[in-house]
Amino acid sequence: MTYAAPLREMLFTMKEIGGLDAVLAQPGHEEVTPDLVEPILEEAGKFAAEVLAPLNHPGDRQGNHWEAGVVTTADGFKPAYASFCEAGWHGMPARREFGGQGMPTLLSTAVLEMWKSSNMAFSLCQMLTLGAIEAIATHGSAELQQRYLPAMVEGRWTGTMNLTEPQAGSDLAALRSKAVPEGNHYRISGTKIFITWGEHDMAENIVHLVLARLPDAPPGVKGISLFLCPKFLVNADGSLGERNDLVCASIEHKMGIRASATAVMSFGEGPGAIGWLVGEPHQGLACMFTMMNHARLNVGLEGVAISERAYQQARSYALDRVQGRTLGREGETNATIVGHPDVRRMLMDMKARCEAQRAIAYYAAGQMDRAHGHADAEQRRSAQQLVDLLIPIVKGWCTEGAQLVTATGVQVHGGMGFIEETGAAQHQRDARITTIYEGTTGIQANDLIGRKLARDGGQVMGRLIAMMRADAAAVAGQGDALLQRLSVALSGGVEALEAATNGLLALGSREAAAAAVPYLWLAGTVVGGWLMTRAADAASTQLASGSAEGDFLAAKRVTALHFALHVLPQAAALRDSVLHGAASTLGLAAEQF
Amino acid sequence: MTYAAPLREMLFTMKEIGGLDAVLAQPGHEEVTPDLVEPILEEAGKFAAEVLAPLNHPGDRQGNHWEAGVVTTADGFKPAYASFCEAGWHGMPARREFGGQGMPTLLSTAVLEMWKSSNMAFSLCQMLTLGAIEAIATHGSAELQQRYLPAMVEGRWTGTMNLTEPQAGSDLAALRSKAVPEGNHYRISGTKIFITWGEHDMAENIVHLVLARLPDAPPGVKGISLFLCPKFLVNADGSLGERNDLVCASIEHKMGIRASATAVMSFGEGPGAIGWLVGEPHQGLACMFTMMNHARLNVGLEGVAISERAYQQARSYALDRVQGRTLGREGETNATIVGHPDVRRMLMDMKARCEAQRAIAYYAAGQMDRAHGHADAEQRRSAQQLVDLLIPIVKGWCTEGAQLVTATGVQVHGGMGFIEETGAAQHQRDARITTIYEGTTGIQANDLIGRKLARDGGQVMGRLIAMMRADAAAVAGQGDALLQRLSVALSGGVEALEAATNGLLALGSREAAAAAVPYLWLAGTVVGGWLMTRAADAASTQLASGSAEGDFLAAKRVTALHFALHVLPQAAALRDSVLHGAASTLGLAAEQF
Known part of the structure; x- marks a missing residue:
């Protein structure tokens, strides 16, 4: 159940498919010289292998513990998260202006793949926080940005997205949560479900972004606004104040990614949770959509990452497991099952799909960098068009492919694949969510x-x-x-x-x-x-x-x-x-x- | 999470694809008149819906409890099993000469599909026992038959198959368990893994069929013999005697079929478990192969059954879940998701695959009846050839199809599919074993x-x-x-x-x-x-x-x-x-x- 970042394959795909050299040559990436890339990947690979991967299976077995609104994460997650932030990995992809390192998307994509491969449940916390940072950085007031972003980039505070309600899944038009103005803020009330890392004990504070309706809101998706509701109110000096009126009502019992708490959040059981508007009134959906391409790339990347992990596990089993005579090689005794032609077929299928998925994801990431920062406006426009076309393909195809690859990973193990201790089953269970969430x-x-x-x-x-x-x-x-x-x-x-x-x-x-x-x-x-x-x-x-x-x-x-x-x-x-x-x-x- | 046997579809497939009328007209089936078929299916459907289906999800949640070699099944399983036997369902497919009802395979196939759909974990106990009955009835001595079969057909005693060892999965040539002659019996020792319903509290006794090597056995698959080792020795009058020297060392933590105990069995920790030879020495594999077509048909049928269950659950969710406007039908409010074209596509794919899988399984079952009992020898031979060709296809294709259908079943539910309380995830987890076991x-x-x-x-x-x-x-x-x-x-x-x-x-x-x-x-x-x-x-x-x-x-x-x-x-x-x-x-x- 070990994981080793496929550095050679990643570098090859970044260079030959993602266009790494061209991306690094773009204005704005002067600090990321080409000779830094490999050391960054190596260090990230080490952290993924040594700190995150060993927690993956135990975290799945133990899950989170909820009691009276308090969520305790699985053993080892809290210190691992502290090291993760301390090493600077948490804010690496975030904008430089708020303390991040502003890495190109192509590079952060490779690094994020490692977190997702080594411990998908763990990686979701950073992913959600990065999305919240981006939303606040793009649409929030300067005051909100100053008060919240530095701690979020550091990882001292984490972020969430509160979209779904029991009656409103993919159909956000049906949202009912309410926001009532009160002075310079709002009082939010409503129930939100499927809130990833909605409550936990790894960070000092949790910054919830919540979709809700203002009193004068038109019906449907054009009447939804975005609010920032912290778990603890934040004083002007950045210290934590009172607990806000929001609580984790329960956590879900899920098929996979069990080490990540999926919370039911209840806002405003008392006077209403205090929140601040992010962006313009009734423009909440547009604010969320700003982040959509990145969010969907990242979930597509989860497909790549969990496929890679399943492939590594199956490969290692096939190379180690002694069994049977091998067709056409009857003289060999103690042959491992990798000699069986059908095991080869399964491994080749997994390997080919992994690499094709990674190629699509990295290609899209490279085009995102191009769209964002190419010196030529026409090139930026043209790259953005490709990105917009490719993103649903990256998200849909890589995650659907992950279903096949992780299922084949179980199959390579035979009966052992069905036994949870082996670890192959967890990859299939973890992968299952990727074709569902984020659209x-x-x-x-x-x-x-x-x-x-x-x-x-x-x-x-x-x-x-x-x-x-x-x-x-x-x-x-x-x-x-x-x-x-x-x-x-x-x-x-x-x-x-x-x-x-x-x-x-x-x-x-x-x-x-x-x-x-x-x-x-x-x-x-x-x-x-x-x-x-x-x-x-x-x-x-x-x-x-x-x-x-x-x-x-x-x-x-x-x-x-x-x-x-x-x-x-x-x-x-x-x-x-x-x-x-x-x-x-x-x-x-x-x-x- | 209810289940209703698809009676109309089953009857149609039995008649039009399985050739029910011709099967019933064959010699030996005089007691099964065509007008009995529908009432039998109806009664079985009632039992499946009312007794077995409600235990399926709780059984998955609770699993089995192992302590010091004793396995306690999930709440409700013991009384359900008692009713199952009392109603005569347990021995229905078994031969009439030992107390069974000798139903045609085509009819028992439809009935078995219901047990598998409603509660796959539960159904495995009967399936294994029927296999053991058939092995003893075909290869056992008259004394073994008389002493063991009546209680096994009734279901008072259950049966198991002890093949796999830690170093010998699909490759039975690597088996190491030993049998040493002692008087009119043998002393068996060795460790067996993956023993389905190897230990439990639903029956008075458990009759283990065990593959092991005699002292003079040639190496490889030609040196394996089959032995009968009861949990409790049986006196001449049929009463239970001493506990035999075999014990359930542990049970597995599995991805699915969690309500069925999958045991590690340890034989001969003391003087050796007492066992009796079934069939000729060194012919153990041939004895197992006698049952192979039935066993593989039955696992293929699990693919059909779990697909049907997943389809029913997805259909019911799609017809009930109110969400979103439906493309091209914007006027309708409160539309259910079955109106979405892509939900339709998923349901149609599930339905088409279910029905095609059922058609193949029932066709093979009908040909098995023909091969077994057609009046004309040439017809029997010809049908047997088709059966031999079709069985690996039934087993392989129906179970692979079940992976797709049950995964799609989760997808139809969206985020709710990933939450274990919904039940869709269990079907996918349960289905996962079917492409692995029984080859x-x-x-x-x-x-x-x-x-x-x-x-x-x-x-x-x-x-x-x-x-x-x-x-x-x-x-x-x-x-x-x-x-x-x-x-x-x-x-x-x-x-x-x-x-x-x-x-x-x-x-x-x-x-x-x-x-x-x-x-x-x-x-x-x-x-x-x-x-x-x-x-x-x-x-x-x-x-x-x-x-x-x-x-x-x-x-x-x-x-x-x-x-x-x-x-x-x-x-x-x-x-x-x-x-x-x-x-x-x-x-x-x-x-x-």
Whole structure:
């Protein structure tokens, strides 16, 4: 149940897929010189392996303890969190102006992957806090920023997002929590559920961001405002004052990420929780949406990270477990199960999916840096368009892929995989939430076909398709048989994606929505195949120039081939599913189910 | 979290796919008249819904308690088991000569599906006991049969299978447990793991069947013998004597089926557990293999059953949960989520897979009855060949399908699916074991391509392909547009299966093994599509003759169309995966992973 950060693979993907050199050359990243990147990754890897990974399984077993509104985290979490903050990891991705290190998204993405791999439950606390910091930094008043952000960046205080209510899950229009003005602040009341790290004992204070309605609010999503409600009120000098009128009513018993408390928060059981408006009245949803791309990238990254962890565990089991004669190698005794062809198939599938998922996530992260900081405005605009198109794919495809990879991880273990002590089952249980929170796969897919595809008539997707086609042609011309096979497979995938895109654009909105998820899978599969082709191309170039990492680079080529031969063929089936439309999907009356 | 046996669907599938009328007309089933079938199913459905289903979730939460070798089952299990036996359900599938009711496999399959759907953990106890009964009835001495079987058929005593040892999982050749002759019996010693219902408090005695080696045994699988070791020795008059030298050393903490104790059994910590040989010396594996087809059908049926349960739960949630505006139906307020096109897609996928899985399992069950009892020897032989070919597909495909269906069941619930109180997560956790025990999917696939396909050069598969092709042609000729679409889809699938079969037969054994699981998925997908086509054809005929069940029959047609349009297209991708062979799957050295 150990974890080792895949440094070589991460660096390769950052450089060859994420465009690390170009990102570091952008204005604003002068302090992050290229020679700093590897040491940062190494240190983070050490912290993940030595401090966070050992707590992952015990934390799952023990979970959190709730009593009378107080949540006690699992043994070891509190000191680990203190070390995490002390080492400066907590604020690393946050803006420099409030005490963070303002790392490029591409670099922080690789580091965050390690926290998520080593201990997904633990990592959620930082992830939520970073989101809250970003919301306050973007939309909060200068006073709120000064009073709250330094401690949040340090990690002394953590942050949460209070969106969901019992009657309002994905449909925020149905929110009922109320905010009533009182002097320079508001009194908030209402019940919020599914609040990740909503209450715990690792930090001095917890800063809740809460969606609620003002008395004059219009109905629906246009009447929702965002408020900051701290657990303890904060005095002007930054010291903690009275306890606010909010309490953790209970915590959930969940399938996975059990070491993270998922709280039911009750605001205003007394006079109302004191809160401050963040951003303009009725603009709460817009404020949340500012952070959406980062939040969805991060949950997609959880898919990558938990896949990587499951892969490492399965690999280690397959290399250690002595069992059986191996077909075609009957002379060997005491062979490990990695010799069995079907175990190989499972490991190759896991490895290929992990690397393709990572490639998509890092590519999007690199484009986010480009969109944020490229010197040229046209380049920024163009990168932002790609980011907007890719984010639902990163979130949807990487997390759906994590379901397959972690399930296969259990399967590699045979009966031992079903025994909780082994640890493989936890990865599958932890992964299960990733296709659900921060917008289900269905919601990502509707975002993709609606706001991203239909709104511009498929223009940006057309540009992406043209880029993929150009790369397929380029690698075909290099006289390398393996690259030629990749080119053929990729071209087939791109054709399927183009046909499905055109077919989808011609459908009515209900019919298109019925095909949205297969379309998202298709897009993820083809983009994954594209980036694996680019990776194999880069590996081939490095190999030809006599790199010392021949084994790694040769494996990258074979892994790309595996993706091309065994994953990309699904593109045609998914295209068919999209094109066959909704005849059967919407063909039954509700009472016929 | 309720369960209602899908009686109409079960009866339809038994009749139209399983060939119920022909099975009941066979010699030996004179006592099971057709008019008895529906009442039996109704009574079983009542018992499943009223007694077993309510214990399913509490049993998962509570689990079993182990203390000093004694296992206490979850609250309610003991009385439920007593009622189960008293009502005669326990021995229903067992042979009549020892007190069972000797029901046809097709009928008992439908009844067993209900136990598995309503409470999979509970159902395992009967399943294991039935297997042990069959082994003793087939291979045991008359004395063992008389002394043990009547109480086992009644359910007063339960049975277990003790195969696995810590160093010997799927590879039974590595077994080390010993049996030393002593008078008319043997002294058994060794440690066995993963013993389902190996110890519990629901029955007076537990009859363990144990694989062990005699002192003169040859190495490997040809030196394994089967022994009967009761927990309490049994006196000549059937009363219980001394406690035998075997003990439950611990029970496992598992991902699912938590209400069933999975025991580590320690035999012979003292002078050795007293046991009796079942069958001939060194023929233990052959004795176990006698039961293999039934055992694998039953685990495949667990896939069907847990899929059905997950479907029912998701359907009920989707029909009840009020949320959001529905795309294209913005006028409706308080709409339930079943209106969302993507929720429809998920439910249709679950429904189509459930029904296709059930069709394959019931078809195989009907062929088992035919193989066992048809009046004509040639028909029996021919049916047995189909059974042997189909069993690994039933086991592998239905359980792999259950992973998808139960995961989708969680997804339909959104965030609530991740909360254990909802119950959806338990179905996914329970389903997880089904692709592992009784031979992993990899082992099923190797059985399919080895013993079933390669051994006869693909003859029986060729016969199945010809049958499917003939049916595709037959439905195309009926002037029904929907049936024509099914025919086109099925023909494409059959072609893919034929190409993959021929490709596979041309591969070397290691290369073929690397493609075995995709081939199994392909075969399951196509056979599922075939039987759904037959079901749609039968439904069309009944509709045309003015059946009163128009809604059900029309839904069956649409569901078959969904399978044809959204599942069958994967056949081509799977064919590609098989034909692309092992270039990438076996392309890395172990140290490159």
